[in-house]
Amino acid sequence: EPVESFDYVIFGATGDLTMRKLLPALYRRFAEGQVPGDSRIVGTARSPLDDESYRERVRAALREYIGADEIADTTLNRFLGMVHYVSLNGADASGNWPALASLLDSGAGRTKVRVFYLATAPDLYGDIARNVAEKGLRSETSRIVLEKPIGTDLETARKVNDGVGRYFPEGSIYRIDHYLGKEAVQNIIALRFANPMLERMWDSESIEYVQITAAETVGLEGRGGYYDGSGALRDMIQNHLLQVLTVVAMERPSSLDADALRDEKVRVLKALKPLDPRNLRANVARGQYVQGRAGGKPVPAYREELPGEAPSRTETFVALKAEIDNPRWRGVPFYLRSGKRMPEKVTEVVVQFRAGEPGLFGEARPGSRLVIRVQPDESVTLPLFVKHPGHGFGLEEVDALSRPAGPERARYRDSYEGLLLDAVKGSPALFVRKDETEAAWQWVTPILENWRESHEAPDAYEAGTWGPDSARELLRRSGHHWVEDA
Ligand code: BG6
Secondary structure, three states, X not given: OOOOOEEEEEEOOOOHHHHHHHHHHXXXXXXXXXXXXXXXXXXXXXXXXXXXXXXXXXXHHHHHHHHHHHOOHHHHHHHHHOEEXXXXXXXXXXXXXXXXXXXXXXXXXXXXEXXXXXXXXXXXXXXXXXXXXXXXXXXXXXEEEEOOOOOOOHHHHHHHHHHHXXXXXXXXXXXXXXXXXXXXXXXXXXXXXXXXXXXXXXOOOOEEEEEEEEEOOOOOOOOHHHHOOXXXXXXXXXXXXXXXXXXXXXXXXXXXXXXXXXXXXXHHHHHEOOOOHHXXXXXXXXXXXXXXXXXXXXXXXXXXXXXXXXXXXOOOEEEEEEEEOOOOOOOOEEXXXXXXXXXXXXXXXXXXXXXXXXEOOEOOOOOOEEEEEEEOOOEEEOEEEEEOOOOOOOEEEEEOOOOOOOOHHHOOOOHHHHHHHHHXXXXXXXXXXXXXXXXXXXXXXXXXHHHHHOOOOOEEEEOOOOOOHHHHHHHHOOOOOOHHHO
């Protein structure tokens, strides 16, 4: 199904995210026939490029990130024909706005869906929104997509939201969190609410704890400028992991409409029990990797990857214990963790059900463990014990659920693909509402403040391991352990 024709205006068009994620996603949807040929992609950034030189950069990026052998030359050339470039500093009112305006208004521009995608530093978002509005670039259908991070704490997040909100109504602001674009994350909603059996067991009476892990093998990847000012808590937990948590923990929404869904998600964030700053170490562990091994090769320490090998207290790993203070979840720990330079790239949700009574089959039966794997492969497994065939009552474990891969063509290869088109279609359900971002920052900000005020450094962990001992200790205190320590 093709979407309506659109004009996508990308601010930050020469950046890493645009080259690595946005353009490949648009290209793939185009190659699959979902993007009408009279749509346009207009890149803007400060570099003084013209259409041709920008297209050459895009060509190289698509070949690199999609793979040259997956790209047909004719398709690529048709795609590049849709790509334009206007050299412009989006935050500067005296920039070349007339050129952008006349390009957008040319052809049938006024009647197309217009999406502004902000992928610059977030402190520019307010100025860009103002310029877009004051230079007359908004159309009746215009939408503005905001890339993360929305601010660096509660105060700056509010500033960004209010800055953009002055020129765009909330209904046209699409805050992207690409984890919500992941098939397996969306599937959690289906799994929970399409299976009455699971729905009935989805609470503190049946569930002992939940673990949400997003581990990566990569290190800094040359993103030091951004990452060192951010760290794992802001980069992954505040957005991606808390979003996954909301989907796991929310009450049944009254419908799948954007606001019904987001009303329930924000309630979860607001119910997160504030972490007691005096007791933070008992609930939050942070680490920074030192030399170790990745993919069989020795890799340097985080600090050695920073420009000038500057000393840094930025955390590359966080593990924490969150609690949701509502009747469904009171007393159930939600363990979240994310880190760079872990032993494998894996994102998964583990739902640990409570153990059974001893008796019939000897010792107490261990509780079942539902594992929802998001990456690298998608699957859902719930091992069940059955009788081992033959004489007697020996038991064996079988996997009760597993998700088939599904038809290749219907699937998105990257989570940005569906989301970019959702913005064109005007479906905000899988985007983050203002109150959600702010509630997440509200919970996270005291942790950041506490770290800033304390003079402690993150705990060291060897690259290629599952983080510092303090992360294991965090669970041990509650008699639990991380999945890989089973
Ligand atoms: C981004 C972070 O939002 O998510 C990166 O800025 C991280 O640091 C990435 O690598 C992880 O995304 P994914 O989809 O590979 O799990």
